[in-house]
Amino acid sequence: MSGQADTLHRRAPLSRQRILSAAVALADAGGADALSMRKIAQGLGVVPMALYKHVANKDELLDGMIDLVVAEIDPPAVGADWKSAVRLRVLSARRMLLRHPWAAGVIEARLKARTAPTPAVLAYLDSMIGILRAGGFPVELVHHAMHVMGSRVLGFSQELFEDASGREPDPDALPPEEMAARYPHLTELAMAVAHDRESVVGPGCDDQFEFEFALDLTLDGLERLRSAS
Structure with a gap:
């Protein structure tokens, strides 16, 4: 005892x-x-x-969990230009999501289910907007930038092409020859795309490369708009 x-x-x-x-x-x-x-x-x-x-309940539990993992995202880099600061934070957010693979789906579901994000998400988004404003973005362009960045600000993105490896063959799928004849460009892309078996989501497109490619493309475009404004 x-x-x-x-x-x-x-x-x-x-x-x-x-x-x-x-x-x-x-x-x-x-x-x-x-x-x-x-x-x-x-x-x-x-x-x-x-x-x-x-x-109090599972909703409050999920909100608290989101705030706990979002708090792991690195703070803004001191002395960095706006583009570097945004890029570093977004990639830190992505590393956080890779440590907690469930979090992206929960964040997305919770954002859709409520009018306001959790306090930690609000603070993170406010900080990101502050980086853009300090970088010389007019508020109207910041509004557009946040729409363009979308969920990528939080480290994940919605993909148009999902990896099909490991799935059962579709019995209604067209034969490869007919697929190539009917959709030559799509077939060409599917055959030429690089694959990465070490991808965090399994065999398929190199998700980290695709994420950073889209992120850099977006940031470069925003830089051009900022300079023009």
């Missing part, structure tokens, strides 16, 4: 931070679908009802 009492005494008190950290670790291991108050409580050695004193 004495040993058990000492263990209980040494255990860190339950807190919102501990709950969110445990939830992030659980999602990192099994994805957002693996989250449940029961599993989090089990990992913390408490009863599920104890969690609700700190996190």
